[in-house]
Amino acid sequence: MKNVLIYCRPGFERDALAEISDKASEHGFYGYGVPAENSGYVLYNTGDDQGGETLIQSLSFNHLIFARQIIAVNDVIDFEKGGRVQALLEAARELPLAEDMWFETADTNEAKALAGLIKKIEKPLMSAWKKAGLLRKKAVGIRHHVFFMEGNQAYLGVSYQSCRSEFLSGIRRLRFPSKGPSRSTLKLEEALLQFVPEQRRERDLYEGMHAVDLGAAPGGWTYQFVIRGIHTYAVDNGPMQKELMNTGLVSHMTEDGFKFKPPGKVDWLVCDMVERPILVAELMAKWLCEGWTQRAIFNLKLPMKKRYQEVVQCFELIASQLKQQGLKYEMQYKHLYHDREEITVCVMVK
Ligand SMILES: C[S@@+](CC[C@H](N)C(=O)[O-])C[C@H]1O[C@@H](n2cnc3c(N)ncnc32)[C@H](O)[C@@H]1O
Secondary structure, eight states, X not given: OOEEEEEOOTTOHHHHHHHHHHHHHHTTOXXXXXXXXXXXXXEEEOSSTTHHHXXXXXXXXXXXXXOSEEEEEOSOXXXXXXXXXXXXXXXXXXXXXXXXXXXXXXXXXXXXXXXXXXXXXXXXXXXXXXXXXXXXXXXXXXXXXXXXXXXXXXXXXXXXXXXXXXXXXXXXXXXXXXXXXXXXXXXXXXXXXXXXXXXXXXXXXXXXXXEEEETOTTOHHXXXXXXXXXXXXXXXXXXXXXXXXXXXXXXXXXXXXXXXXXXXXXXXXXXXXXXXXXXXXXXXXXXXXXXXXXXXXXXXXXXXXXXXXXHHHHHHHHHHHHHHTTOOEEEEEEOOTTOSSEEEEEEEEO
């Protein structure tokens, strides 16, 4: 398959395209794409018949900012009414066998209106796939995706376990906790699930740790630490939620987050201050270089037009400062579902 299809938050198509073009050129592909404003997806043509699969298999999902999901596809499939199953089945001949099959759309109101159609077509498509022998248990980690554009158009593609979201349409839905101080709490919850998966928690996220939360009020991010039994220094001039303070796990510091120094080394630093991204990046690099923490999760707020370029500058600044200090580190990043005009970054010093 020659194309890569990326699902993204509507409005971020240009950024997603700039990013995939950059990544593709690092892997020797010099293709092109035309972003459709607010469509919630972007198509990148690698210019090579197998380029789509080769490219997505050489990428790492937590090192792609704007991709909620990434699959390899051929051209869009147009179908006549009543001929959908047949048209998709014919196109499926070019796909590798898969373990399962998902039916998805972009995250726009128009696309979501296709839910009824998808429900109707899911069963017949599944049974046609099974009958044709396209679904096999041995095809571990390979998934087919039908991405519906309209009632008479869809992309048919494939994803690989090594680089993809395990959530339908690339969206991890979380329930707002009834005691949560603010909706922002979902941003840190999603970030912790994305960047500190189950198998790493014993080492990186456990009861008894100490954290600093810069720009903490009213306490949505602090809440995520408190429910994990982690003591948190909440730095903000604004008021913190009373219930959270009553847990005894929170020390409220009414100080400037750019000047605050922790009383000793802490296990985590998080930061949700609304500030210029480059200033936040500088501050995070400072904490990591000073050894005040080895783990940081922070938001870079991106209201500007060239968001991808701005983020790259921030990453370069962090990379150069940590390298200068001789630190080895891992940096993960994602425009999470609960993020809006911002992205979330996680840096861990090894
Ligand atoms: C988006 S809100 C944080 C929401 C919080 N993470 C939550 O989940 O409830 C940003 C906060 O940053 C704080 N803030 C902005 N600049 C700051 C600074 N220089 N020092 C400390 N706090 C700051 C603001 O007072 C505001 O409460």
